[in-house]
Amino acid sequence: MSKRSVNLRQKLLVICGPTATGKTSLALHLAKLFNGELVSADSRQVYKGMDIGTGKDLPVNSKIKDQKSKLGNEEIGFYEINGIRIWGYDLVKPAEEFSVAQYVSVTYNIIKNIYRVGKLPILVGGTGLYIKGVIDGIPTAFVPKNENLRKFYVDKKVDELFEILSVVDPIKAASMNVSDRKNPRRLIRAIEVAQYELTASPNSTITSMAKAEEEGGYKYDTLFIGLKADKNAIKQKIKERVNQRIKFGLEKEIKNLIERGISWNDQSMNALGYIEWKDYFSGEENIQEVITEWNKDENNYVKRQITWFKKEKRVNWFDISNKDYIKEVEKMVKEWHNDKNQI
Numbered sequence: 478m479s480k481r482s483v484n485l486r487q488k489l490l491v492i493c494g495p496t497a498t499g500k501t502s503l504a505l506h507l508a509k510l511f512n513g514e515l516v517s518a519d520s521r522q523v524y525k526g527m528d529i530g531t532g533k534d535l536p537v538n539s540k541i542k543d544q545k546s547k548l549g550n551e552e553i554g555f556y557e558i559n560g561i562r563i564w565g566y567d568l569v570k571p572a573e574e575f576s577v578a579q580y581v582s583v584t585y586n587i588i589k590n591i592y593r594v595g596k597l598p599i600l601v602g603g604t605g606l607y608i609k610g611v612i613d614g615i616p617t618a619f620v621p622k623n624e625n626l627r628k629f630y631v632d633k634k635v636d637e638l639f640e641i642l643s644v645v646d647p648i649k650a651a652s653m654n655v656s657d658r659k660n661p662r663r664l665i666r667a668i669e670v671a672q673y674e675l676t677a678s679p680n681s682t683i684t685s686m687a688k689a690e691e692e693g694g695y696k697y698d699t700l701f702i703g704l705k706a707d708k709n710a711i712k713q714k715i716k717e718r719v720n721q722r723i724k725f726g727l728e729k730e731i732k733n734l735i736e737r738g739i740s741w742n743d744q745s746m747n748a749l750g751y752i753e754w755k756d757y758f759s760g761e762e763n764i765q766e767v768i769t770e771w772n773k774d775e776n777n778y779v780k781r782q783i784t785w786f787k788k789e790k791r792v793n794w795f796d797i798s799n800k801d802y803i804k805e806v807e808k809m810v811k812e813w814h815n816d817k818n819q820i
Contacts, residue, residue, distance in 0.1 A: 486698035487592055490810065492601040493518070493608055493789075495782040496775065497714035498704035498797055501534070503806065504601040508561045510807065511814055514591045516584055517565030518602030518611070521748045523575050525567040526734060529727045530750030532718070533566055541567055553583060564591075565602075571734060571745040581610040597814070605785040612699055620673045630665050638664035646671035656781065662744075700813045702806055703792035705783075710798065715775045719768060722750065731758070749774050 490513065492504045504515050517523075521531040528535065533556075541554035555562040564587045569575045584600075588611075591598040600608060609615060630638060639658050643650040649667050657663050706714075731754050739746060741755050753771040756762040762770075786792060793809060795802040 488597060488814065489588065489612070489697035489699045490597060490599045490814075491518075491608060491612070491699060491701045492599060492704070493605070493701060493786060493792065494603065494704040494794075495706075495711060495779040495786070496603050497711050497718055497779075498706050500601050500603065500704055503702075503704065503803065504599045505558060505561050506803065507806070507810055508597075508599055509559075511597050511810060512595075513597035513599045514555075514562040515564065516587055516591075516598055516600050517563065518584075518600050518604050518607040519565070520575075520580075520604040520607060521750070522566050522602075523568040523580065524571045524745045524748075525569065526737075527571055527730070527745060527748070527751070529722050529725050529730045531748065532722070532750075535566075553587060571739050572743055574744045577606050577610050577615060580607050581615070584611050603782050605782065605789070609789075612697065617670045617674075620670045623669050623673070626669055626672065627665055630668065633661070635659055635661050635664060638668065642667050642671065645675065654781070654784075656777075662747075699791070700810065701789065701792040702810070703786060703789075703794045704797055705794050706797045711779055712776055715779070716772055719771050719775065723764075723768070728754070749778055 490507065490511075492500045492507075494500060501515070504513075507513060508515060519531065521527070522533055524531070535556055536558060539556050541556055543554040553564070554567065555564045556566055557563070565584065568580075568583060584607075588598045600611060602608065606615070630641075633641075635658065638661055639650060639653075642664055645668060649671060653663075653667075727750070731751060734746070735758065741752075746752060746755075750771065753767050753774060757764065757767045795806055799805075
């Protein structure tokens with residue numbers, strides 16, 4: 478093989494797994510060792526002003542530092558924790574909708590910027606769809622919104638929406654879990670994608686994206702590190718985290734969002750850690766009921782995350798209950814990082 482035909486793939490480290498397993502802490506540690514920068518893969522952390530409930534855990538009085546790259550009219554910025562840059566926070570205002578396509582687009586730009594300064598990008602988070610979008614591409618993510626369709630279906634009940642989806646895309650309908658079948662926004666989006674695919678031409682954007690994915694157009698030299706823990710251990714960590722975020726002032730944060738005109742109908746307010754407060758602010762629930770519901774929702778989310786990541790065969794799993802797991806991770810990352818892969 479001639480030198481010109483050699484293509485060095487750029488390295489991308491992924492730290493994934495269920496919530497409350499210490500992914501960000503590990504990523505920060507590895508960033509120190511391997512000269513890296515973090516990119517959040519958490520669908521809740523993209524919203525500005527939603528810090529406590531999403532677990533950004535930023536130092537007091539932290540301010541975002543802007544870069545020239547932009548997402549729409551907004552500049553992309555980063556925070557710093559102990560000298561390590563963290564990207565992917567505060568990408569949009571909480572009143573705005575945000576899609577996986579937008580996330581993939583902005584993250585590609587962020588990763589390019591990290592490569593440009595000679596550092597290792599570390600994609601860290603528990604939103605599996607975001608990670609898949611960056612690594613493999615998701616053609617359907619680039620299907621445009623159909624506002625007329627959304628208005629037409631907005632008042633339909635979830636049972637009706639599921640029946641419609643079963644007609645236009647029975648395979649997608651059959652693959653949905655219970656949570657998805659009860660989520661009107663996801664059902665409408667699935668119908669939107671299905672109807673687009675039925676009418677799209679062979680040269681459409683989605684067809685081109687699908688071809689690019691098949692050809693490996695979105696693949697990096699990627700190492701997947703997954704963190705796991707005993708179910709009861711995660712349950713206890715979630716309980717502690719919920720109590721801590723309430724102590725840190727989440728109620729006040731949500732109150733400020735509402736006062737700024739953010740609605741419970743906004744996509745951002747449907748995030749875990751926020752939606753559970755809706756009935757509290759209307760006077761229908763007390764704080765203990767909020768805590769109980771929040772813990773339940775977080776644990777159900779963990780189950781969905783585990784189901785998602787189990788399907789990803791590239792993940793190298795490490796049990797955080799093993800006292801030597803960090804050293805084992807370091808060893809694996811070092812071997813991969815020093816290996817000059819060629820394709």
